[in-house]
Amino acid sequence: MSIIVETKDLTRRYGNNIALDHLNLQIPQGAVYGFIGPNGAGKTTTMRILTTLLLPSAGEAWVAGHAVVKDRLAVRRSVGFMPDFFGVYDAMKAWEYLDFFAAAYEIAPARRPKLIDDLLALVDLSHKRDADVMGLSRGMKQRLSLARTMLHDPALLILDEPASGLDPRARVELRELLKELRSMGKTIMISSHILTELAEMCTHIGIIERGKLLASGDVETIMRSLQPHRTYTVHLLSDPAAAVETVRGLPHVLEVRALPDATPPQIEIDVEGDDQMVSELLTRLIQAGTQVTHFAGQVSNLEEIFMRVTEGSAYGGTN
Numbered sequence: 001m002s003i004i005v006e007t008k009d010l011t012r013r014y015g016n017n018i019a020l021d022h023l024n025l026q027i028p029q030g031a032v033y034g035f036i037g038p039n040g041a042g043k044t045t046t047m048r049i050l051t052t053l054l055l056p057s058a059g060e061a062w063v064a065g066h067a068v069v070k071d072r073l074a075v076r077r078s079v080g081f082m083p084d085f086f087g088v089y090d091a092m093k094a095w096e097y098l099d100f101f102a103a104a105y106e107i108a109p110a111r112r113p114k115l116i117d118d119l120l121a122l123v124d125l126s127h128k129r130d131a132d133v134m135g136l137s138r139g140m141k142q143r144l145s146l147a148r149t150m151l152h153d154p155a156l157l158i159l160d161e162p163a164s165g166l167d168p169r170a171r172v173e174l175r176e177l178l179k180e181l182r183s184m185g186k187t188i189m190i191s192s193h194i195l196t197e198l199a200e201m202c203t204h205i206g207i208i209e210r211g212k213l214l215a216s217g218d219v220e221t222i223m224r225s226l227q228p229h230r231t232y233t234v235h236l237l238s239d240p241a242a243a244v245e246t247v248r249g250l251p252h253v254l255e256v257r258a259l260p261d262a263t264p265p266q267i268e269i270d271v272e273g274d275d276q277m278v279s280e281l282l283t284r285l286i287q288a289g290t291q292v293t294h295f296a297g298q299v300s301n302l303e304e305i306f307m308r309v310t311e312g313s314a315y316g317g318t319n
């Protein structure tokens with residue numbers, strides 16, 4: 001997978017305040033990259049640098065192979081940016097809003113009507129084509145804003161807190177839309193300080209706090225590397241007490257317990273180690289005559305991981 005966004009020791013100061021501190025970030029092409037961090041962590045600063053709206057104090061960044069400081073126009077052609085506010089002139093209709101920005105992108109007038117109709121259809125706003133933008137709901141404004149980021153068909157979309165302030169239905173609609181954009185081949189970088197907003201839609205995550213990247217990578221690897229042990233749930237047809245005895249004391253098994261009154265009978269095993277260990281554990285169970293119908297690792301959610309990682313930093317732990 002090629003890398004579409006890369007930063008190297010990216011640093012930004014505001015006076016004495018360091019907003020970004022040697023940030024080294026990589027986003028693979030085609031990813032939905034969730035950029036997660038508490039208020040003031042440096043998310044917007046990073047996004048504004050990547051979209052050429054802000055200069056770094058030190059370090060470098062590239063978008064689609066173009067350097068953000070030296071090759072600003074090429075970067076702008078590759079990126080669509082949706083800021084965390086919806087700025088627009090009053091009394092503009094939805095189609096006029098898109099037409100205005102299409103003109104700014106120097107899209108030929110003859111091409112615009114079809115492009116605008118296609119984008120309004122994509123974001124499910126065809127029926128609001130002639131509505132005043134100021135009268136649209138927040139969710140609709142977000143979708144219109146997203147359509148605007150797509151006008152020049154950029155490879156990368158950078159969306160700053162797009163889900164904030166949306167009601168649950170609008171959030172689901174946004175998530176569906178992002179899925180569709182991804183299937184069109186777009187790479188999407190999306191920020192939030194609310195993890196559950198991102199959990200279901202991201203392939204990769206980066207966790208940022210006080211201008212430092214604490215963790216970054218594909219969701220599964222991050223979850224695995226940040227979990228000191230994993231818990232496996234085993235459903236059985238046979239006696240759970242016998243299964244507990246089989247497993248107890250094996251290397252890499254930290255703890256095992258039968259779940260009383262569970263239907264079907266179940267045990268839980270806390271395992272330390274890699275997939276090889278887990279596979280050997282299952283083999284031992286089967287060899288001992290245990291009748292297993294289900295064997296699965298429990299996945300802790302992004303929220304838990306985020307709390308663990310950021311707590312480590314706040315208390316001076318290593319990351």
Ligand SMILES: Nc1ncnc2c1ncn2[C@@H]1O[C@H](COP(=O)(O)OP(=O)(O)OP(=O)(O)O)[C@@H](O)[C@H]1O
Pocket residue numbers: 014017018019037038039040041042043044045046193
């Ligand atoms: N124009 C500015 N002048 C001075 N300090 C700034 C400016 N913009 C941002 N900062 C500071 O830089 C740090 C990072 O801010 P940034 O807006 O990038 O964080 P964020 O993660 O996007 O936060 P939020 O979730 O609140 O939007 C904060 O300490 C903020 O106060």
